[in-house]
Amino acid sequence: VYLSSTNRNAVYRWRFNATAPTATLTNVNHSNSGLNSPEGIKLDPFGNLFVADANNRRIVRYCANSTSGEVVINGMS
Numbered sequence: 626v627y628l629s630s631t632n633r634n635a636v637y638r639w640r641f642n643a644t645a646p647t648a649t650l651t652n653v654n655h656s657n658s659g660l661n662s663p664e665g666i667k668l669d670p671f672g673n674l675f676v677a678d679a680n681n682r683r684i685v686r687y688c689a690n691s692t693s694g695e696v697v698i699n700g701m702s
Contacts, residue, residue, distance in 0.1 A: 626638070626639045626640075626641070627639075627666055627668065627674060629663040629664065629665070629666050629676065630663070631662050631663060631664055631679075634651060634659065634660045634661055634662065634663065635649050635650060635651045635660060635663070636649075636650040636651075636660065636663055636666060636674070636676055636687075637649055637650070638650070648692055649692075650674070650676070650687055650692060650694065652692060652693045652694065653678075653685055653693070653694045653695070653696060654693050654694065654695050655695070655696070656696060658681060660676065660678050660681070660685065660694075661678060661679070661680035661681045662678070662679040662680040662681075663676045663677065663678055663679065664677050664679040665677035665679075671689060672688075672689030672690070673686055673687065673688050673689055674686070674687040675687075675697070676694065682699070682700055682701045683696050683698055683699045683700070683701060684696070684697050684698040684701070685697070
């Protein structure tokens with residue numbers, strides 16, 4: 626299960642029955658900034674997670690089992 630936290634600027638991956646997240650996603654490759662107010666998430670059929678990084682006005686993709694994202698759309702209005 627993935628949960629986004631706008632206030633903590635992170636997306637968390639949880640396993641069922643876990644007491645803590647198994648991954649915290651905040652890093653973005655080739656960027657001077659990490660996530661800033663992630664407001665929406667979408668998992669594709671291949672296990673890639675797409676994050677709407679609202680305050681940075683971009684979409685970031687985290688490939689399956691990765692903890693570093695890459696910007697796939699930049700400068701959204």
